Amino acid sequence: MPTPALTLAGPDASQRAALAAALLAVDPPALGGAVLRALRPDRVTSWLDALRALLPPQSPMNRVPTGIPDDRLLGGLDLAMTLATGRPVAERGLLVRSDGGVLVLPSAERVESRLVGRLVAALDARHVPARIAGGTDAPTTFALVAIDEGEPDETPVSSALVDRLAFTLDLSGSDATLPFARSDVATARALLPGVTASEAQLLAFVQVAEALGVASLRAVTFAVRAARAAAALDGRTVLQEEDIALAATLVLGPRATRHPAPPDESDAAPPPSEETEAAESDGPTLEDSRGMEDRVIAAVAAMLPVRLESAAERTRRRSGAAGRAGSDRAGGQRGRQVGTRRGDPRAGGRLDLLETLRAAAPWQRLRASSSSRARVQVRADDFRLRHLVEPAGTTAIFVVDASGSAAVQRLGEAKGAVELLLADAYSRRDEVGLVAFRGTGADVLLPPTRAIAAAKRALAALPGGGGTPLAHAIDKARELVQQARRGGNDTVVVFLTDARANIARDGSPGRPQAEADAMASARALRALGGTTLFIDTAPRPSTQAQGVAAALGARYVALPRSDARGIHAAVRSALPERA
Amino acid sequence: MRIAFPFSAIVGQDEMKRAILLTAVDPTIGGVLILGHRGTAKSTAVRALPALLPAMASVKGCRYGCDPSANGRKCAECLARERAGEALRSEKRPVPVVDLPLGATEDRVVGALDLERALARGEKAYEPGLLARAHRGYLYVDEINLLEDHLVDLLLDVAATGENVVEREGISVRHPARFVLVGSGNPEEGDLRPQLLDRFGLSVEVTTTTDIAQRVEVVRRRDAFDRDPEGFVAAWADADAVARRRVERARKKLETIAVPDEVLHQAARLCAAVGTDGIRGELALLRGARALAAYEGARAVGLEHLRTIAASALRHRLRRDPLDDVGSTVRVDRAVREVLGA
Numbered sequence: 056m057p058t059p060a061l062t063l064a065g066p067d068a069s070q071r072a073a074l075a076a077a078l079l080a081v082d083p084p085a086l087g088g089a090v091l092r093a094l095r096p097d098r099v100t101s102w103l104d105a106l107r108a109l110l111p112p113q114s115p116m117n118r119v120p121t122g123i124p125d126d127r128l129l130g131g132l133d134l135a136m137t138l139a140t141g142r143p144v145a146e147r148g149l150l151v152r153s154d155g156g157v158l159v160l161p162s163a164e165r166v167e168s169r170l171v172g173r174l175v176a177a178l179d180a181r182h183v184p185a186r187i188a189g190g191t192d193a194p195t196t197f198a199l200v201a202i203d204e205g206e207p208d209e210t211p212v213s214s215a216l217v218d219r220l221a222f223t224l225d226l227s228g229s230d231a232t233l234p235f236a237r238s239d240v241a242t243a244r245a246l247l248p249g250v251t252a253s254e255a256q257l258l259a260f261v262q263v264a265e266a267l268g269v270a271s272l273r274a275v276t277f278a279v280r281a282a283r284a285a286a287a288l289d290g291r292t293v294l295q296e297e298d299i300a301l302a303a304t305l306v307l308g309p310r311a312t313r314h315p316a317p318p319d320e321s322d323a324a325p326p327p328s329e330e331t332e333a334a335e336s337d338g339p340t341l342e343d344s345r346g347m348e349d350r351v352i353a354a355v356a357a358m359l360p361v362r363l364e365s366a367a368e369r370t371r372r373r374s375g376a377a378g379r380a381g382s383d384r385a386g387g388q389r390g391r392q393v394g395t396r397r398g399d400p401r402a403g404g405r406l407d408l409l410e411t412l413r414a415a416a417p418w419q420r421l422r423a424s425s426s427s428r429a430r431v432q433v434r435a436d437d438f439r440l441r442h443l444v445e446p447a448g449t450t451a452i453f454v455v456d457a458s459g460s461a462a463v464q465r466l467g468e469a470k471g472a473v474e475l476l477l478a479d480a481y482s483r484r485d486e487v488g489l490v491a492f493r494g495t496g497a498d499v500l501l502p503p504t505r506a507i508a509a510a511k512r513a514l515a516a517l518p519g520g521g522g523t524p525l526a527h528a529i530d531k532a533r534e535l536v537q538q539a540r541r542g543g544n545d546t547v548v549v550f551l552t553d554a555r556a557n558i559a560r561d562g563s564p565g566r567p568q569a570e571a572d573a574m575a576s577a578r579a580l581r582a583l584g585g586t587t588l589f590i591d592t593a594p595r596p597s598t599q600a601q602g603v604a605a606a607l608g609a610r611y612v613a614l615p616r617s618d619a620r621g622i623h624a625a626v627r628s629a630l631p632e633r634a
Numbered sequence: 635m636r637i638a639f640p641f642s643a644i645v646g647q648d649e650m651k652r653a654i655l656l657t658a659v660d661p662t663i664g665g666v667l668i669l670g671h672r673g674t675a676k677s678t679a680v681r682a683l684p685a686l687l688p689a690m691a692s693v694k695g696c697r698y699g700c701d702p703s704a705n706g707r708k709c710a711e712c713l714a715r716e717r718a719g720e721a722l723r724s725e726k727r728p729v730p731v732v733d734l735p736l737g738a739t740e741d742r743v744v745g746a747l748d749l750e751r752a753l754a755r756g757e758k759a760y761e762p763g764l765l766a767r768a769h770r771g772y773l774y775v776d777e778i779n780l781l782e783d784h785l786v787d788l789l790l791d792v793a794a795t796g797e798n799v800v801e802r803e804g805i806s807v808r809h810p811a812r813f814v815l816v817g818s819g820n821p822e823e824g825d826l827r828p829q830l831l832d833r834f835g836l837s838v839e840v841t842t843t844t845d846i847a848q849r850v851e852v853v854r855r856r857d858a859f860d861r862d863p864e865g866f867v868a869a870w871a872d873a874d875a876v877a878r879r880r881v882e883r884a885r886k887k888l889e890t891i892a893v894p895d896e897v898l899h900q901a902a903r904l905c906a907a908v909g910t911d912g913i914r915g916e917l918a919l920l921r922g923a924r925a926l927a928a929y930e931g932a933r934a935v936g937l938e939h940l941r942t943i944a945a946s947a948l949r950h951r952l953r954r955d956p957l958d959d960v961g962s963t964v965r966v967d968r969a970v971r972e973v974l975g976a
Contacts, residue, residue, distance in 0.1 A: 085860060125739070168736070168780060169736070172735055172736030172777070172780075174737045176733070176736075176776075181675065184733075184735075185856065214672070215672070215777070217672060218672045232764045246860070248861055251861075252857060254854070256851050257850050257853050257854050257857065258846070260851045260853060261853060262846065265849075270671070270672075270842045270844075271671070271673040272673055272674060272842060272843065272849060272852050272853065272856075273673030274673070275730075275849070275852075275853050276853055276856045276857070276860075279853060279857050280857075303734070389832075405739075407756075408747055409747060469813065505825055506821070506822055506825060507938075508825075509822060515664065524948060532833055
């Protein structure tokens with residue numbers, strides 16, 4: 056029975072989100088899951104409820120608690136049973152318990168890379184490798200729903216995850232309901248293996264992706280799978296144009312990096328040569344697909360935001376999130392062992408078995424009288440956990456003044472110094488971030504990353520001129536410092552400016568307010584601690600710059616006495632020595 | 635276990651496929667680094683590898699899969715059995731392709747105390763880890779540029795010595811661990827440490843193809859595989875078998891491939907022209923070219939083999955200015971043109 060709801064009722068985001076839930080219910084493992092962008096938790100709850108109502112009864116839906124230890128996620132040793140029986144008893148982890156269902160990942164934008172790695176591996180391999188001696192690999196297929204609760208300009212969800220989930224949905228609109236029931240989904244699942252896509256349709260998917268600037272073929276594959284699910288949900292085994300339009304809107308739309316050229320134009324002057332060649336060689340079916348494809352592209356284009364992130368921007372923005380080797384220093388779960396301490400392994404620590412057995416050893420004779428058959432009697436008191444320390448990394452944040460008052464030649468020297476520091480950071484494996492300010496505001500040109508070449512490109516492209524919004528720049532630096540601290544890194548902030556603030560925090564011109572704002576921002580940054588270095592780029596040292604430096608609690612270096620190499624040396628001496 | 639997408643069905647990506655096949659012909663080439671964006675069949679190619687590798691002879695019952703013909707390079711357990719006068723029997727095993735997941739614990743990688751025996755009998759015994767499982771096979775690290783530094787150090791150490799030495803929790807064990815390290819990653823998300831780069835024999839850069847016909851073919855095959863994995867694998871079984879036999883033949887011929895002086899000379903000139911440090915570049919270049927000659931059924935290594943393999947063998951060894959944007963591939967290609975002619 057054809058369902059009118061399947062055709063796109065218009066560019067309504069909540070309607071799309073509801074449709075995506077239905078498609079995901081039809082083919083969870085092939086579609087991977089969804090990223091939900093929502094600032095209101097009740098929207099997420101109702102979306103998940105809608106999804107649950109469509110999945111087979113008793114399908115598990117589990118939340119991943121933040122900071123879940125590995126043995127809870129992947130499975131591990133059931134300590135109580137193991138100790139009671141004297142032989143290792145495995146316990147199933149959350150991934151395996153979610154087999155056939157949905158795993159919900161809250162605060163996905165803050166998840167540490169260790170957990171991302173685990174989830175990605177399980178999504179790809181569809182099994183969880185054995186964790187204990189004699190264990191077996193456990194198969195599991197689940198859909199992952201990652202909830203991005205961050206503000207739009209915060210660090211996004213790791214691209215390793217986003218790439219593996221077919222949908223990215225915006226739940227900011229109202230709730231939408233769909234005329235689907237669990238039985239429709241069950242019927243669709245039975246139909247699904249028979250749903251086929253024609254050659255012309257596959258070509259259409261590829262060309263729509265091309266028009267939207269979606270390079271990843273994984274995304275195109277997701278779109279094909281989503282379209283097949285849509286056809287099955289509509290009771291068909293043949294793909295139709297509306298399935299393709301729906302899938303393209305849901306899967307390719309959010310990944311678009313450019314607006315498609317209007318169809319009229321491309322008819323007048325057909326630009327990309329591949330397309331025309333392909334069209335000529337394959338004949339009439341492609342002529343049909345051309346029309347279909349234009350309509351699909353138009354449907355997707357209708358929902359695209361006015362401003363799209365280019366592929367390069369996206370990578371740059373995400374590089375900070377994905378370029379981290381890991382950051383759970385606080386839990387002390389990794390690194391070099393410096394000893395053991397008494398504790399409960401359930402709380403997330405790692406059991407030091409040998410020390411535990413050693414602690415239990417003196418009591419064996421006493422305990423032997425109890426009824427247990429185990430040869431070694433271990434009590435909770437005996438548990439010893441490894442005490443691990445991981446050397447903290449350093450995040451260096453450069454705040455570069457590109458305003459008109461910082462003369463062009465000064466900017467050149469500053470760039471030279473930053474380049475030398477970048478090369479340093481490269482050999483020290485530090486992360487480097489870059490904030491530039493001019494005109495009315497400051498921009499994070501590069502979120503902290505280890506990809507140094509990207510930092511250099513960002514720096515080279517930095518233009519000069521305009522006002523000096525110092526307060527805003529200090530605020531931006533503070534945000535980056537806070538982020539780096541959350542990841543457990545030490546921070547070094549290096550300012551290169553003449554401190555002639557003339558743009559207030561709200562973007563309005565006026566020197567007195569701008570200076571007051573800058574001082575307030577400086578004190579706020581100082582409160583976070585960490586190393587700060589202030590390089591005065593003014594032609595001669597100014598009291599104003601010294602004032603800001605003092606408010607920052609920064610080491611003050613005047614540029615007139617030094618060139619790029621001088622600055623470089625000054626910063627190096629300020630950086631903490633690495634063990 | 636999930637059914638793997640067949641190797642032969644991967645569209646394009648010829649340089650990557652060639653590099654992987656050559657390490658199957660000659661594992662001493664020393665690992666492949668695959669750099670590129672996500673969704674470019676990097677992991678697919680590695681996971682498809684087992685179907686291409688002829689089974690290997692191993693000592694029956696050996697936990698490390700020792701080679702029966704490797705005199706003196708066996709694990710302590712096999713050596714003890716030999717000393718006790720036991721005649722080691724041999725069995726065929728599939729070549730292991732082992733995943734090293736990001737965030738794996740050190741215990742899991744190097745091996746750790748055997749919990750069962752420790753708990754049940756209070757004995758200290760060693761439970762082999764991923765390095766032991768990968769012995770004589772492949773160790774695959776996806777997103778190797780994000781691997782934690784202490785694991786990188788560990789891999790470097792084992793790769794250099796071919797041996798895993800475990801000294802922890804009162805256990806003192808050493809066992810052979812020689813494997814082909816395959817790493818993949820997106821360089822825009824983080825750089826690799828130079829020491830690690832240098833350990834790879836070959837490196838390849840993969841990009842998503844922009845050719846529409848090829849892209850359609852990729853999507854079509856993926857779709858066919860999605861709908862009927864068993865049928866799809868069966869349809870490509872012959873192609874994979876052809877590739878496997880070719881690898882097998884090339885392995886047998888490898889020892890007999892001649893390396894003319896002219897080739898040695900040009901390889902040295904090529905390395906000097908791009909300015910690689912040390913001798914690893916020349917070794918990788920020669921071993922790669924020799925494996926390629928064997929794979930292509932040639933009797934001797936020719937300059938065309940050098941030319942084909944040069945970029946893969948050298949691009950990651952150029953003395954690197956981290957701030958230099960000129961691609962390494964471009965620099966190697968330029969040197970190849972200068973030394974070997976267009």
